[in-house]
Amino acid sequence: MAGDGTIGKACDVLEQVAAFERPVRFGELLESSAFPKATLYRFLQSLTNQGMLHYEPERQTYSPGMRLVRLAHSAWTQSSLAPIARPYLDALSQETGETVHLAQLDSGQVLYVDKRNAQRPIEMYSEAGKVGPAYCTGVGKAMMAHLDEAQLKKTISQQSFHRFTDKTLASEEALRADLELIRSRGYAVDDEEHEPGIICISCPILTTGGRMLGALSVTGSTGRMDFEQLESWVPRVRRVAEQIGTEAQAWRFPEGQQNRMQAT
Known part of the structure; x- marks a missing residue:
């Protein structure tokens, strides 16, 4: 600073x-x-x-x-995806019965901007307003996978690569390999990489032009489900992420506005 x-x-x-x-x-x-x-x-x-x-x-x-x-309230309503995504998160939470997260990137870290708890809540780190690591969370990796190389390089330089569990991706090489896989299949996973027993699938929220706005995830516990069950929700989460991205682009993050900002 x-x-x-x-x-x-x-x-x-x-x-x-x-x-x-x-x-x-x-x-x-x-x-x-x-x-x-x-x-x-x-x-x-x-x-x-x-x-x-x-x-x-x-x-x-x-x-x-x-x-x-x-000021925080103004930032939440003007710059956050949360007001747009609220009804979509409500519906997805009711449909899956699992924890749903909405996140955006903030200085290379994950900012959880909204959350819906599972019908049977499980204890975990994330809460709306909290900041978490990007390299070992589903939402973080989903967002990083859709940054351009300059943005990605900067974001990777901001990661600590602290090993939270024995499954944490603790190097840039391991992370980049996972990001390539995420790009090819269209979604990210967190296989107990941040917290033991916590798994999730996450899809990026993109504009029609491919600009990354945030990420959406469904999170569960290994105590009551496996990845096969969790991954069955990928098509639904992808559709919801697309709906949020389309509405956000039309209302709050239009491509034309972004292009003008980059030109100034």
């Missing part, structure tokens, strides 16, 4: 506060902060004065402010 100056540093502080997922005291922030005490305090004061953070005097804690909430 050094190249982004003060704004980048302020964003780092905002993310640090948000990462606690609860009101947090100054001392807790200082323990994990890259900034000196005086600098951190100055950023917290400025962000509080601007309404980006809220300070509770009695408890002496910081939490995301209402101005940040308003």
Whole structure:
């Protein structure tokens, strides 16, 4: 973030506060902060004065402010696929009875923008608003497989290749081989690569011109299904992903608009 100056540093502080997922005291922030005490305090004061953070005097804690909430809501409605995809996710969840995820890429990572729980919920990492790794999740690999080479190279450079399980693809070579397979068959799988016992199939959400917008997945547990059962849903998930992509392109992400943005 050094190249982004003060704004980048302020964003780092905002993310640090948000990462606690609860009101947090100054001392807790200082323990994990890259900034000196005086600098951190100055950023917290400025962000509080601007309404980006809220300070509770009695408890002496910081939490995301209402101005940040308003901006987040605006971003969700204007830039996220979630409002468009909501009815499709509802229908797919009811039809499969399994967990359904909607995701987009954010700085090389997976941002879960919406989720429907299974009829018999299973515990897993993903929640709407959470960020996860791209290289070892079905939605992440489905999206990466449809990036152009320049975008893909940058995204791969942002992966940690930490081995979460003994099935995690822990190298660029293994990942690229899997991405080639995904392109050829049209969908991705997560075979317990991120979490033990969790498997999924995922299809990319593309415009008619092939531009990647996000990914859709159906997730299950090895305790109650195998891949043959899960893969039976691929045609349905693919159709739903196509429907979301078509509607998103027409309403929010038109190809012409994207081309104008790239030309400027």
